[in-house]
Amino acid sequence: MDAEGRILAASKFLLQAPPGEINDVLNDVRNIVSDDDVLQSGVLPALREYNLAQFITADVPGHQHQCIVSEAARLKPTEEVEGEEEEGDRFWDPRSRTSFRFDHLSLEASDPQSIEPEGESEPFRAALETATVAYLAAHFQSGVASVFSVAGNADQFIIQVVANKYNPANFWSGRWRSEYTVDLAERTLSGKILLNVHYYEQGNVQLETNHTISLALPPTITAESAAPSAPKVLALIETEEGKYQESLGDTYQEMGEKTFKGLRRALPMTRSKLDWDKVLGYKLGAELSSNKGGFAGAS
Known part of the structure; x- marks a missing residue:
């Protein structure tokens, strides 16, 4: 090759x-x-x-929190920096109003610069961010969230959440990602949940699943009432994510009770459990039995 x-x-x-x-x-x-x-x-x-x-997270330079590095967080290159290489991509953290350069190999953020958000959409975006951070603290042990306004559209907002759990000592890892678009003009909340789990103790099993969500926003959610409206958006997300987690639990239980049991017999053909501590004894006894006639003939 x-x-x-x-x-x-x-x-x-x-x-x-x-x-x-x-x-x-x-x-x-x-x-x-x-x-x-x-x-x-x-x-x-x-x-x-x-x-x-994968919504990789980065430490925001000069601040005590992390943000999500994603396409929604990427700043579109201006004419002055159009020729920069891909490793020079700049991203921004709306919470701290900071942009930074991100190295995709070392996963380090550098060269922080102040950046001002769009004034028209900022009140509702900031309210969504406050509600999202509260939701994150209540439901994710270790998670990171970022909320963005969509450039050029004061009525659209993107909520992103990622939570990682790595346990190499016990041979498993997992990642939860969710992304939602709030469209105040179309009165919709649409998004997706993506789940990845890897279990690799004496094997290699991966679970990849996704779930899409599409809801109509109630009339009480408006741009003019940002502070009371934002928690209502997160309440809709909380309900849908709760339903999805319950469905996953039901699926796992059914797999344990039906699917996996259907792949193999619960008991061997003798209908009795095998005593694994005596396996060598079983094998030796079978060999002696098969050779019994030969021993008799030799005598």
Whole structure:
């Protein structure tokens, strides 16, 4: 396989990396490429795509909180910086009104700059952010949320939430992502929940599932009443996410009681449980029985 083929293969592996294991996958594909310089430049587009899709979080320079690095957070390049390379992408954190440069390889934010939000949409966006942070604290043990106004549309807002749980000591990791678009003009709340779980103790099992949501906003939610309206939006999200989690619990229970049991017999053909501590004894007894006639003939 030539260098281009190895880079392509490495990029595909990276895009399929389970939550929290991107560095492990990157270290493994180094053996495929066998050239660190080529690897770093060749897989950078894949790393960028992975980071944006997975809602990778970054420490906001100069502040004590994290924000989400995503397509919604990316600042569109201006004419002055149009020629910058992809690793020069700038993102912004509306909560602190800070933009920063993000390195998709080291996952570090740098070069912070102040940025002013759009004045017309900021009151409702800020109210949504306050309600989202409160929702995050109530329902996610370790999560990060960002709320953005859509450039050029004062009636649209994007809410993003990500929560990661990594437990390599017990061979599992998981990531919850949810994204919602609030459209005050169309009176809709639409979004999706994406869940990734990886369990790899003496095996390799991954769960990837997604759930879409589309709701009509009640008439009481308006831009003019930002403070009381924002918690109502999060109440709708809370209800839908609660329903989805309950459905997942029901699915897991059904899998345990029906699906997995259907894959194998509960008991062997003898209808009695096998005593695994005596397996070697069973095998030895079977061999002696099969050789009994031979021993008798030899005597």
